[in-house]
Amino acid sequence: MNFCPNCGAPIRLEIPEGDDRKRHVCSQCGKIHYQNPKVIAGCILEWEEKILLCRRAIEPKYGLWTLPAGFMEMEETLEQAARRETLEEACAEVDHLALHTIISLPQLSQVYVFFRGEVKEGCFAPGAESLETRLFSEPDIPWHELAFETVTRALKIFFEDRKSGQFKTRVEDLWIPRHPLKKHKC
């Protein structure tokens, strides 16, 4: 942030009185512009024990598979956001929605909220942001072609819970290795 969204004057990074961290403060009108993490809401949806995945038609991660999910909009509830994203990306409506997994990604300042549920009447199709939508049984999940680590984590938890017959809401943190170890060539 370089300029004040309120008055257009240059922004200064400084610690306001009574605060303990640097904020974007306007040099003219004095307004403090706080920044906060973003919420991404999505769905793990079953139909005949298979899971609905979407192949991304947009960057980042064009061509990779993901769960229907996206940024929560203003004036939405979490559930509305998850349903809207599912409709937009997979043209699917949802039955029996229940909260499943919440994953904080502190390095990206994001919180993922995944619900689980069922594809209504088994109807789905690629939306504008998807190249393809398909149902995968557990052994066929394209683990090495998943777009996001959060999707991998949420699916693994889902299958563990489904196997045990007990679904619990989980809250997890995901830290991205800053300097991943280079793989040795064999």
Place this chain on the structure above:
Amino acid sequence: MNFCPNCGAPIRLEIPEGDDRKRHVCSQCGKIHYQNPKVIAGCILEWEEKILLCRRAIEPKYGLWTLPAGFMEMEETLEQAARRETLEEACAEVDHLALHTIISLPQLSQVYVFFRGEVKEGCFAPGAESLETRLFSEPDIPWHELAFETVTRALKIFFEDRKSGQFKTRVEDLWIPRHPLKKHKC
């Protein structure tokens, strides 16, 4: 938002290509400035079956009672945010933290995330944003002096769960009546 935080030029409200809702778009650099809901993280903390509440030393709702909670910061996890807010507002550390209640407030574009847990060693004191911190047994909760409807809701769910001996994670929505009915004078 009136000016572009990136280049300082005037902002236009328009629907970008491929989008379906109005966004803040820069008239000069073309950058789209999305707005998203904010997350508030907090704790319902017990000590000897009593609940820790803080009396607010800041606006809004100066002088009313609340659970320790506040806006999640960038680069935090949900749990870190809940612990930090508890330390700041009640000078308390937390044991046995578990996710409890998530409440969407669509009209304020906020999501509250409450954990439950225990006040570590029963130690607490008012932080800079609190006039007073105190433990309340269930019958003594100052229901009519609580600062926020989300706090009331989270506490009610907590006591229901405690009574039943079964804590479940709940996800709820809270709609604020736009035109509350006027009370008749008796």
